[in-house]
Amino acid sequence: MPSHDAPFDYESAVMACARGERHALRSLYERESRWLLGVALRIVRDPQQAEDVVHDGFVQAWQHAGTFDPALGSARGWLYTIVRHRALKAVRHPGRVISLAPDELARWSDAVQGDAEVEDRGLDAGSLERCLDRLEAPRRACVVHAFVDGFTHEQIAERLATPLGTVKSWIRRSLASLKECLA
Template sequence: MTQSPSPFDYEAAVLACARGERFALRALYEQEGRWLLGVALRIVRDRARAEDVLHDAMLQVWQHAGSFQPALGSARGWVYTIVRHRALREVRLPERLQTLDTPELVSLSDARQAASPVDDEQDRGLDADSLERCLQRLDELRRRCVVQAFVEGYTHEQIAERLQTPLGTVKSWIRRSLASLKECLA
């Protein structure tokens, strides 16, 4: 009987980074690097820039691991948030702003394909398939808002402009959709 590998302990890895244990940063990178690169790539849309974003974000994880507070959320989410914010900061630089003239609906499967090689699909399939299933339960406009905000990295204001919908409505759709996704995935 084969024993399944124990799940990766993100919190322990981040806390080890806070103690200055370099192996923990390497373990985090080996565990999530290709997925984190996919997040950055989806936002900045240039592989070299995405690699720079990931590098800077991993340095930030290392330097600020001591500020991680488990009571406020998961360590994995904290790392992804750092990468996402780093990527958003990169595209929001005035000389690098992108035009928003071609709204498109990107599916989660497109994001997954950009994020990782095929051999890792088995490790992630169940979680990603569950998320895809839950996303499909959302109304199309609400799903589009969530995907544009969390996969493509657009701000609420940019989404409202793209959809020609009031900002308050977009914020409400995203908040309610996230609550629905959380309930569906529970």
């Protein structure tokens, strides 16, 4: 398995997938599958279902690699977005196979791309924790519930007894604050 610390050109690999170069998909899989499995597992909480989510995510990435737009975010973030979104859909709609429309990727990429960028820049967990600690407790809880626990905005609103619009605003503003803090 390749070293996760070695430089890797994700954008070139995704572009190669768009050209039908299977070795690029294999390289992406070898490099990221275990990390993506962790993301999926945190959300679906079932090892077999998490493996299915990751597999389906790579199939989807292969099929839609031509839709990747570097202007919207990093290729690595795009890949994490696909898997995270598929995992969330699997939890929300058990037993249903749901494919992600390419235009939906743009909506999710900023949030997940932030996670990938933190790791790409070599920031440690302490930096993220320090920035999370700067958020007010309810806002921090919203971010953690959304991105660690995989809860929907509706589930977070119910759990925190807070209006849905407020939860959405808190998450959006908190992600902007985290991005600024980690910059």
